[in-house]
Amino acid sequence: PTEIRLTRSQFLGLLTALLASGVPDVSGAQGQRAKATRKFAAKGKDIAVEKPSTEGEKTSQLESVNWQGNGFYTQATETQGIIIKAPQTIDPKALERAKEIIDRMLGRAQPEVVERMVGEDAQLAIIPRGAFITALPEFSHLRRKRDPNGNPYDSFAVRGTGAIRGKPVTATSEENLLKLRGDPFAAEDITVHEVAHAVHNLGLTEEERRGWERLYRKYRGNFQTVFAGTNKDEFFAELTPSCFECNNEIGGE
Secondary structure (H helix, E strand, O other), rough: OOOEEEOHHHHHHHHHHHOOOOOOOOOOOOOOOOOEEEEEEOOOOOEEEOOOOOHHHHHHHHHOOOOOOOOOOOOEEEEEEEEEEOOOOHHHHHHHHHHHHEEEEEEHOOOHHHHHHHHOOOEEEEEOOOHHHHOOOOHHHHHOEOOOOOEEOOOOOOEEEEEEEOOOOEEEEEHHHOOOOOOOOOOOHHHHHHHHHHHHHHHHOHHHHHHHHHOOOOHHHHOOHHHOEEEEEEEHHEEEHHOOOOOOOOOOO
């Protein structure tokens, strides 16, 4: 993989903004958010952007928030006010590992960021090893569908997705959490990446998101050969693993 090196001041400036969610006061063009969820075969990850929902999808999402009323999920734990849930087949160690990751990430965030996520009913669901993301009730409507690049949702190319407003469930995979043999994304931490999308979409204010878009536009030239350069959403979600020293493409100084 390509290693991108910024100057110390550039890199530390970006990470300081990430950790504190402190973004300079920006004005001007806000940019329009994409209105469809896109996936990229290069990493098999969602770009977690807003997407209109059908009435049926809204109903499914509301039902998923009450995990205890959904027979699919039989295990759950909670940390930072966020529910981590899984079906019966999931190794309980995966829930504990997910809890550790969220604690490590959100323990360094401003309290207001966590409060906004909790207010949006942010949750994390774990995809069983050997199952597709469409096995989760929140994503079952994607069965027999393909993403814009032709990748089936019913495949192992998609092992996680980040929450967006109105759809507060983030997904990650059991094999990646437990570092099981055969994980196609063993070099990455899917949970950190996807929870970063949730932080970006549910935890930051509109002003902060616009600020991060400005940072992306300013620095994207340094990330043309890696996934972080895809767009403003992946810029945030990929710099986050760099902050936590688990990005297989971008190495810090």
